Amino acid sequence: MLDQVCQLARNAGDAIMQVYDGTKPMDVVSKADNSPVTAADIAAHTVIMDGLRTLTPDIPVLSEEDPPGWEVRQHWQRYWLVDPLDGTKEFIKRNGEFTVNIALI
Template structure:
């Protein structure tokens, strides 16, 4: 099934790129939390929702662009967790650092994940304890990698205003940092380019599910600041606690 989900993510990426390249109108609006939503978000959602309904009609879907109410999803044991366009701010900045995120959640754990960056032509995927990266027609299995000093990957959009992050980095000792958007931060740790992604600012479960799957399949740990693994079992709030993705 992983290959079918990869194909679906690529199809959603094609819909996003039509808007990104100006072939379709952008149509920016804002949600109640003031986060932007574009025609690309909605087009990718439509592609994924239709594709998943055809592929696994028995499984419900939780997408950022159409989240069911708590009464509908409170007993879900297996479901698809989708962010059709993660990194809408990066999409609007036109820096290419946005992704399609699709994860399969089973008993609260992300067991399959696909992260596709259509503007960069890079696809990360994970299932059955293995993770891969596809770029330029090449597919290779990826693993975490130790490096000293460690490279810390931080959010391009949120890090500058995050005082907790600044304090954490100040106490960390020798390290380097790099900034990137969307769930690509998980993937940099997974492929061994970075060793740590600390997150203090708010995220929702659809921001992290697919990247989480890729990171743990590559050997990384994804824990909240109390040391518990991030949990995707149904709960009323979509918000994650703060967390760290690390090789340590």
């Protein structure tokens, strides 16, 4: 399973880099907490969520871009914790200080 998850991270990174290098528009908007979210965040989120749901359909996913409520999560014994683009502010500045995070908790 580790190889497949690593490949998901690489695929998410590829989606992120299409925005970073200007192939696709950045489309920055603000989330409810006023933190930025870009097209790269959403693209990476989609890649990872689709992949994890296919790879491990029985394990729920907590992603920064679409977190289920506490009433849903509180009983999870095992779950994926995902930040599809950690360092969005740095990504927007194009300083290279960002990463894809996927962890099985």
